Amino acid sequence: MKNSILIIFLGITTLLFSQQKSPKDLEREARNDVREGNELYNQLKFKEAEIAYKKALDKNPNYAKASYNLGNTIYQQNKNKEAVFQYNLAEKTLPDKMSKAEIFHNKGNSFMKEKQYDKAVAAYKNSMRNNSKDEETRYNLAMAQELLKNQQNKDNKDKKDDNKDNKNKDQKDKKGGDKDKKDEKDKDQNKGKDKEDDKGDPKKDKDEPQNQNQKPRPNQLSPEQMKQLLEAMNNEENKTQKKLNAQKARGQKIKQEKDW
Numbered sequence: 001m002k003n004s005i006l007i008i009f010l011g012i013t014t015l016l017f018s019q020q021k022s023p024k025d026l027e028r029e030a031r032n033d034v035r036e037g038n039e040l041y042n043q044l045k046f047k048e049a050e051i052a053y054k055k056a057l058d059k060n061p062n063y064a065k066a067s068y069n070l071g072n073t074i075y076q077q078n079k080n081k082e083a084v085f086q087y088n089l090a091e092k093t094l095p096d097k098m099s100k101a102e103i104f105h106n107k108g109n110s111f112m113k114e115k116q117y118d119k120a121v122a123a124y125k126n127s128m129r130n131n132s133k134d135e136e137t138r139y140n141l142a143m144a145q146e147l148l149k150n151q152q153n154k155d156n157k158d159k160k161d162d163n164k165d166n167k168n169k170d171q172k173d174k175k176g177g178d179k180d181k182k183d184e185k186d187k188d189q190n191k192g193k194d195k196e197d198d199k200g201d202p203k204k205d206k207d208e209p210q211n212q213n214q215k216p217r218p219n220q221l222s223p224e225q226m227k228q229l230l231e232a233m234n235n236e237e238n239k240t241q242k243k244l245n246a247q248k249a250r251g252q253k254i255k256q257e258k259d260w
Contacts, residue, residue: 027063030056034066041069041256046076064093065257068103072254080110101131105253108140117148136253 037052053070056063071086087107094100104127111120124141127134 026059030060030063030066033059034063034069037066037069037073038256041073041076046073049073050077062093064090064095064099067093068099069256071103072106072256075106075110075254078113080113083107083110097130099257101127101134101137102253102255103127104130105134105137105140108137108144109253112140112144112147115147115151117144117151120144121148 033052033056037049037056040046040049040052050070050073053066053073056066057070060066067086067090071083071090074086075083084107087103087110091100091103094103104123108120108123108127111117111123121141121144124137124144127137128141131137
């Protein structure tokens with residue numbers, strides 16, 4: 001019982017002591033946490049750095065550098081949606097336009113990884129509004145706009161192809177129905193004729209197969225056309241991949257805010 005009372009007393013004492021810390025003390029501790037996070041980040045220990053930055057924000061929720069650095073650390077772990085969320089929070093605390101330009105640039109990179117090219121375009125444009133001289137952002141914006149255009153063209157083409165396939169299917173179904181009716185009518189007419197022919201020609205082989213000309217189905221591609229279509233698709237995919245590789249080579253702007 002005495003031990004329990006002692007533990008409770010120590011807990012209350014610790015709590016009261018922590019509550020007595022001045023804002024300056026908390027700011028100093030938060031700054032130390034950011035320094036620790038920066039060191040871990042430079043060692044590529046992103047998970048540990050994330051913990052350090054979160055500790056700093058617990059002590060000072062409005063700590064702009066901790067908030068921005070946390071976004072970069074999350075981004076480096078390929079958690080793109082979480083990184084965008086954190087960048088949005090950091091944007092509200094960063095005062096200068098240059099830092100905001102970097103935030104929007106990194107947001108654009110996150111959207112590019114998710115192939116959300118429309119959002120990437122918007123993010124890069126916001127970055128350029130805050131820093132119109134950034135050539136790296138200008139390059140990424142052009143890349144995002146081109147990829148968005150390709151994406152939209154592909155979506156439109158797929159939609160047209162689907163509509164065309166549905167239209168052709170309806171036409172084939174209609175032709176098939178008309179053909180079935182005609183075949184049934186011809187069959188009835190030929191049935192009586194075959195009986196008369198059989199009577200007049202006892203040597204006729206009833207099992208003799210009829211020669212039917214097989215007509216190609218509508219819209220059926222020849223082997224050469226199929227080959228050309230596949231080559232065109234492969235060329236388009238290779239172009240897009242090369243552009244993405246170029247973006248990866250030039251599009252990474254992750255700059256940590258120092259605090260020492």
